[in-house]
Amino acid sequence: MIRVLLVDDHPVVRRGLRALLEELPGLEPVGEAADGAEALALLDRFARDGQPGPDVVLMDLQMGAGMNGVEATRRITALPDPPRVLILTTYSTDADILAAVEAGATGYLLKDAPSEDLAGAVRAAARGETVLAPPVAARLMGRVRAGRPTLSPRESEILGLLAEGLANRQISKRLFISEATVKTHLVHVYDKLGVDSRTAAIAAALQNGLLRPP
Secondary structure, three states: OEEEEEEOOOHHHHHHHHHHHHHOOOEEEEEEEOOHHHHHHHHHHHHHOOOOOOOEEEEOOOOOOOOOHHHHHHHHHOOOOOOEEEEEEOOOOHHHHHHHHHHOOOEEEEOOOOHHHHHHHHHHHHOOOOEEOHHHHHHHHHHHHHOOOOOOHHHHHHHHHHHOOOOHHHHHHHHOOOHHHHHHHHHHHHHHHOOOOHHHHHHHHHHOOOOOOO
């Protein structure tokens, strides 16, 4: 039996996923969390109580004000004997995909995937296999073939805040890093995108699929 932890900030989505998993042979939902922090707390509780934890975590990416899926994935995969993390989201930009993969996600699915694809992906993830939705795989292959610029997760995060209109000082406070560090990251971003201004960086990032359109 493959044990699955559901992480999504929408109760209706979690309820639907739980109902789906309960109908599929060999899959068992063992818990739900509304964000990354709650998921980590549940995993810690399983460990402290000596109970078997999940084999696979179905993880959303954006979860309101709570810990997002990329950070949660990074922390989960750093645990001793961690479960596999399978991203299940509506977002398919290059920045989202690359950040999730770099954080250690085993796979990346979109929420419009058929139920049989989801079931197969969970089983494959439990076996340690990489699972990518066809549109996601196509985007990654397109990026490799086109040689598009690739930003680090931190650079993508800073660029996203830049697109929200935050100044360097506000970004430094939001991310708990120095203003000088923000400027250094922006220099690298400008260099990778071949631009010399904030506006041009945002435009280039949108054109290259490195930012979600507003």
